[in-house]
Each structure stands twice: as C-alpha cells, then as structure tokens.
Amino acid sequence: MLPALFTRMIAVLFGREGRSLHLRAAGGATIVLVVVMLCGSWAVVAVEEGAHRANLTSYPRALWWSIETATTVGYGDFYPVTVWGRVVAAIVMVVGITTYGMVTAALATWFVGREQRRGGTWHHLREETAALHERFDRIERMLTGKRDGD
Template identity: 75%
Template structure:
C-alpha cells in the first residue's frame, strides 16, 4: 500500500509534462526532503541508541525532531547528543533549507512569470491598437479613406 502511494506521490510531483523545470525541481526536492526526514528519523534513533543523555529514543520523537530541524524551527525539545546523530541532523538541515529555498524560488518564478505574461499581453494589445490607428491615419493622409 505505502510503496504505491509513494510512487503516485512522486509521479504527481515530477511527472507532469507541462510543468516547468523549476516546478519539477521543487517537487523533486520536496520528495527528497520527505525521504530524508523519514530515513533521518530512523538513523538518528539508531545513532542515539544507548547514548548517555539521549532524548531521541523513539521514532515518533525523532520524526518530530526531523520536521523541526528541516524547517529550521529547532525548538530545542529534542536534539542529538552523539557525533553521528549530529551528522544526521546536519544532513536534515541542509536538505530542508535547500528544499524550502527551491520551493520559494519556484513560487516567486511562477508569480513573476504570470506578471510578465500579463505585461506582454498588454504591450501586444497596445501595439496592435497603435498599428490600427497608424493604418487609419495613413489611409486618411493618402486620401484612400474618408474621415469618420
């Protein structure tokens, strides 16, 4: 059940032919972030297992920690105490920061693209109206047309 769900989710994020490259990249980064958070949660529990002062002792706690870490919230309620746990934390941080940066850039590009299309349409319509006016003026000046 879960692998089919994941395959559909990845297909939804990456599989649209009409999507622009920046949206595909943001979707791919989001999928990678999900995998990194799931695997990072497991890895940090394994790295912290039996360590003195460890507070990431269960998968649900570690999953909450990975969400906090990826989003750079870092409440400080859970944190790794072992070197390997901190390496996992660094990976989750870097992937999270990168992903949110890519998603933000994709959204900004989408908004800017919409505005550019709107301005292009406006400029095209204005140019078309001006050409029609100049054509009418030329016909009036050449005497081919009577004034309205």
C-alpha cells in the same frame, strides 16, 4: 502503502510534459526532504540508542525532531548527543534549507511569470523607474549647478 504513495507522487510530479522545470525541481526537492526526514528520524533513533543523555529514543520523538530541524525551528526540546546523530542532523538541516529555498524560488518565479504573461505591471514599472532616475539626475544637476550638457 507508503511506497505506493511515493510512487504516485513521483508519477504526478514528473509525468506531465508541460510542467515547468522550476516546479519539478521544487517538487523533487520536497519529495527528497520527506524521505530524508523519515529516514533521518529512523537513523537518529538507531545511532542514539543507548547513548548517555539521549533524548531521541523513539520514532515519534525523532520524527518531530526531524520536522523541527528541517524547518530550522529547532525548539531544543530534542537533540542528538552522538557524533553520528549530529551528522544525521546536519544532513536534515541542509536538505531542509535547500528545499525551502527551492520552493520559495519556484513560487517567486511562478508569480513573476504569471504576471509577465498577463502583460502585467513589470514593463510599466520599468518605465516609471527610468523616468524617476531621469528626474533625480536633473534635480542632482540643478543642486550641483551643472547644466544638462556638462
């Protein structure tokens, strides 16, 4: 069931020719994140088993910990106590932070591209900004007593 779901997700993500690179990268990173969280949950339970003061002793707890860690929430209710458990945690953290950064960048790129295709306000804002800079320059020259040609 689960492998078929991942296969379908990958086919949907990469199957369209027209899909933009940033969207495919963000989608691919999200799939990698899900796999890392699922495998990381299993791995942390395996390496923490039998460790003194271990609190990641079941897969449901480890899955919750993995979600907390990947999203950088980190309540502190569950945490690895072994060196290998902390290595798994570092991997989950790095993949989580990278994925959320890529998804945020993809969304920002999509919004900007959409606005540009609509002929949105970006060109207008650039012109307004240039006009404001000219006004500030004139005011600055007036305050310092310099003339336009100086």
